[in-house]
Amino acid sequence: AQSVSQHNHHVILSEAASLELGCNYSYGGTVNLFWYVQYPGQHLQLLLKYFSGDPLVKGIKGFEAEFIKSKFSFNLRKPSVQWSDTAEYFCAVTLQNRDDKIIFGKGTRLHILP
Amino acid sequence: EAGVTQFPSHSVIEKGQTVTLRCDPISGHDNLYWYRRVMGKEIKFLLHFVKESKQDESGMPNNRFLAERTGGTYSTLKVQPAELEDSGVYFCASSQDYPRSDTQYFGPGTRLTVL
Numbered sequence: 001a002q003s004v005s006q007h008n009h010h011v012i013l014s015e016a017a018s019l020e021l022g023c024n025y026s027y028g029g030t031v032n033l034f035w036y037v038q039y040p041g042q043h044l045q046l047l048l049k050y051f052s053g054d055p056l057v058k059g060i061k062g063f064e065a066e067f068i069k070s071k072f073s074f075n076l077r078k079p080s081v082q083w084s085d086t087a088e089y090f091c092a093v094t095l096q097n098r099d100d101k102i103i104f105g106k107g108t109r110l111h112i113l114p
Numbered sequence: 115e116a117g118v119t120q121f122p123s124h125s126v127i128e129k130g131q132t133v134t135l136r137c138d139p140i141s142g143h144d145n146l147y148w149y150r151r152v153m154g155k156e157i158k159f160l161l162h163f164v165k166e167s168k169q170d171e172s173g174m175p176n177n178r179f180l181a182e183r184t185g186g187t188y189s190t191l192k193v194q195p196a197e198l199e200d201s202g203v204y205f206c207a208s209s210q211d212y213p214r215s216d217t218q219y220f221g222p223g224t225r226l227t228v229l
Binding site: 004032036042043044045046049051090094099100101102103104105106107 | 117118145147149155156157158159162169170172173205207209216217218219220221222223
C-alpha cells in the first residue's frame, strides 16, 4: 500500500537555525506532493505543493521543498526559522490520475525556541 | 470567502451513544472529503463526495459510520454506536471540481472523545 514516511516526529530548534524535514513516499507511479502545516489552534493549511515542472518548489513564509524522484523524497527546508514557525508539519501525496484522497505522513512537531 | 467550517469543535460522548458531525464546505466546491486522525497516528482518508454522490468510501472503518451529503452542500458524519477507538479528530476538506483543483482546503476539525 502507498505510504508517506516522515523522518522526525519532534524537532526542536533555536530561532535562526536552518530547518530540513525529511519525507519519503512509497509509490511507483506519478504523484502530487504536498506539505501542510497546522499552527497551534488553527486549520491545516497548504504550505506548498508539487505537481510537475521545476522540482524545487517555493511556498509561503520562506519555505521550499525539493522533489527528488530517484529518492522518492520531498524534503522541506527553510534557511532561518522563526518562533512563529512552531507548528506541526505534514508531508502528503495524492496519486496522479487516480483518486483524490490524500495520503499523509504522521506529522512532525516543530518547536522553535525564542 | 468563508472557509470550510465544522461543527461541533469538540464532542465528548459515552461508548454506545450516537454523534453526528457536520461539515460545511467552501461555497461552490463540489468535492467534499472526510479524514480522521487517531491520536499518535497519521491523518487517514475516510471518504469522498462529488456533489451528493459517494465517489470513494474505501476509508470508512465499518458500518457504524454513515456519511451523507444531501443536496450536495453540507455533509454529516454519524457514528452509531460510538466505540472507544472512534476517538480522534475528524477533518473535513473541500475542493473545486470545475475548474479542476487539486488543492483541498481543510476545516478546523471536530475533536471526538468517546469515554
